[in-house]
Amino acid sequence: MTAMKVSGGPGETTADVSADVREWRELLARHADLTCALDRALQAGHSLGMSEYEVLERLAELPEHSAKVATIAKSVHLSQSALSRVIGRLEVAGLVERHMCPEDRRAINVRLTEQGLQRQAEAQPTQRQVLAQRLHAPLVKTCEPVLSPGE
Numbered sequence: 001m002t003a004m005k006v007s008g009g010p011g012e013t014t015a016d017v018s019a020d021v022r023e024w025r026e027l028l029a030r031h032a033d034l035t036c037a038l039d040r041a042l043q044a045g046h047s048l049g050m051s052e053y054e055v056l057e058r059l060a061e062l063p064e065h066s067a068k069v070a071t072i073a074k075s076v077h078l079s080q081s082a083l084s085r086v087i088g089r090l091e092v093a094g095l096v097e098r099h100m101c102p103e104d105r106r107a108i109n110v111r112l113t114e115q116g117l118q119r120q121a122e123a124q125p126t127q128r129q130v131l132a133q134r135l136h137a138p139l140v141k142t143c144e145p146v147l148s149p150g151e
Contacts, residue, residue: 026139034134041130046123047093051078051086053127056095056112056120065112068101072110095119 038050048056054076059065073083087110090096095116101107112120 030139033139037130037134038127041126042123045126046119048123051076052090053123055086055090056116059110059112060117060120065117066109069108069110
């Protein structure tokens with residue numbers, strides 16, 4: 001295992017940081033950078049947050065544009081409570097509707113509305129552009145958009 005010395009800042013303590021820890025920190029930094037860039041671009045262009053867009057996209061990919069809340073939670077990696085807040089915002093905006101699940105009256109289905117399907121389709125190029133610009137580019141650790149040459 002390779003280690004490197006890291007300055008601890010004030011007080012100058014030294015710690016050994018393994019390659020796994022460095023890679024983990026790089027992954028966290030890249031995730032934060034992508035999340036921030038996606039949130040900014042989607043909010044500016046489409047009045048959607050990243051999590052809201054992910055819910056719309058997952059529903060748009062389904063044949064009936066509908067799924068149980070628990071199923072959506074697994075696919076977007078949100079807790080039930082966080083997803084409930086996202087669905088609430090989408091419902092207020094008229095992008096999704098909640099219905100009781102006919103097979104299990106304890107479960108709630110979420111269905112994409114026509115307006116939600118249209119918003120997701122309009123936002124998809126923005127999301128794909130941010131991913132193309134940031135996902136494999138050197139990490140810049142900023143939320144500023146990466147501009148194409150000539151911009």
